[in-house]
Amino acid sequence: MKKITPNSSPRNIIAGTPEQRIAQFKSYLANHQHLGTAFRKSMDAISRSTGPRIVIVTGPTGAGKTTLARRIYRELASIYRQETEKDRGFLPVAGISAVPPSGVSFNWKDFYIRLLSNHGDVMIDRKLAVPRQGEIFCDALPMSPLERSVVDTLRRSLESSLLHRRTKVLIIDEAHHLLMAKDPTRLEYQFEALKSLTIETDVTIVIVGTYGLLDIRDQSGQLVRRSEIVHLPRYDIRSETDKAAFSSLVATFTRELPLEQAPDFLSDDALEYIYTKTAGCVGILKDWFARCLEQAIKSGDKTFTIDDAAQYALCNKALRTIIEEAMDGENRLQDEDIEGINMLLHNGPPKVSTEQIDQGSKRLKNRRPVGERLPVRDPIGGFRHAAP
Ligand SMILES: Nc1ncnc2c1ncn2[C@@H]1O[C@H](COP(=O)(O)OP(=O)(O)OP(=O)(O)O)[C@@H](O)[C@H]1O
Ligand SMILES: [Mg+2]
Incomplete structure (x- = not known):
């Protein structure tokens, strides 16, 4: 994992009411x-x-x-x-x-x-x-x-x-x-x-x-x-470019937190945990850090640690839903081979038996409503298990 220079002092001014500080972080937009x-x-x-x-x-x-x-x-x-x-x-x-x-x-x-x-x-x-x-x-x-x-x-x-x-x-x-x-x-x-x-x-x-x-x-x-x-995809840990871009995004967000000291999340373990708990989605990361920030301000803490952050992370079941939906969508976006199109143009649609037609109409009746995910459980990737 590419190392990023740690940032000891957040760029933002810590003055202002708790609400102003939270609003300041929420309004920050990274150009990722x-x-x-x-x-x-x-x-x-x-x-x-x-x-x-x-x-x-x-x-x-x-x-x-x-x-x-x-x-x-x-x-x-x-x-x-x-x-x-x-x-x-x-x-x-x-x-x-x-x-x-x-x-x-x-x-x-x-x-x-x-x-x-x-x-x-x-x-x-x-x-x-x-x-x-x-x-x-x-x-x-x-x-x-x-x-x-x-x-x-x-x-x-x-x-x-x-x-x-x-x-x-x-x-x-x-x-x-x-x-x-x-x-x-x-x-x-x-x-x-x-x-x-x-x-x-x-x-x-x-x-x-x-x-x-x-x-x-x-x-x-x-x-x-x-x-x-x-x-507009999530950051996919199986791609080295995405991994590097996501790490630098985490560093950017920590720098923008209006806290006395920016959290230090640059270790591989911290980054892996953050990746897992956000599924590589910028919005999940930002909303999570906003919750951590609010708690740190309330408790008068200078910063927050990865253990503090863990308390405000999404639960694993919620993450599974998000990841399965994302992977289902990513699969749907894959284009099909030109050979398949050629076959269709030259030979017409494959002949189907009456039995298959019956099965097909049954499937149509049980069709998923729009937006409902497939009931499959795809394996999820992580920093350690990622393909090289
Ligand atoms: N580039 C960014 N920099 C900083 N924060 C961001 C960025 N993009 C999104 N966010 C924040 O992440 C959160 C979710 O973003 P947004 O609502 O745009 O996601 P979405 O894909 O529309 O989500 P949903 O599918 O739930 O509608 C918001 O709080 C938003 O401010
Ligand atoms: Mg939206």
Whole structure:
């Protein structure tokens, strides 16, 4: 393991109330390697004129996805600052966090209302579901339930609002909630709603969320054609570069702790323990250190040790859930061999027996809901057991 020069005096001033000191640490943002790479890839995809209409930013919990989404938002706002100052009606970038459904499926109505209100729309509660011009054959061609509803009216209001304000990018955080549908066949509606939003408005939609978002790639050809995936991964101990980057991140965070003396976590044992208890996720590390800091300040301690930190670490069961979810997502991100695609193109799909079809439909019925992890237990890597 690469050694980093120990830091005996933290850079921060220890003055201020306990709350101020905690807030100071919480607001600190490190410019770490994976964040930088994912940021560049996202900005490249957004700004390319031939780029995708949907950018899917995904990663494990606590990898810093929301932090990345905010950075993209700030960057876009600053790129268009001069134009927005001249034209107050111009809203180049809009952002929203998709709230989880309180019922069985994602609530599009609530989503459109929130987005319209964020977008400065007025009289949202006065939108009427009027029949569209030209729908003279509506008896012959029945409309979908979505078309007849208030949801459809709100969607059209949103589309026109995005067009009028010439919005270029819409960032949706926690976007895996959009795909939540109890009945798997309803998932088609969720894809349809996203597709419609991007086609009708010509807005680039950046959807940020867990690996559950990969369902889009796996199940909607129309959306996948218009999308590009940006991965914000955890630090993987099996890679030497990741190991070094993670160690230097630990050193950076300890330096930023507003304590009289920075904790000394530079030994291999300390780093291994920290890696295990964070699964290599920046956010888990930061939140953990914030809890340790709060306790140290309360007890009037100059610093905290690895034993002190152990009391505020995530429990192993929670870590297992996080690691299994992360590994499941990482596996899903692996591309398949071109030979398989060639076989499919030349020979068509493999022939299946009636028995297999029956088994398949049974499997479909028992399909996991979006975001639910596989019930497998993958081995976890550590500093000592890591592959060279
Ligand atoms: N680069 C960074 N530097 C410092 N702190 C960070 C950084 N990235 C994330 N954090 C902190 O880690 C915590 C979790 O980050 P964030 O919410 O961005 O993760 P996330 O991937 O969106 O997690 P979730 O899957 O739970 O939504 C937050 O407290 C955030 O401030
Ligand atoms: Mg988040």
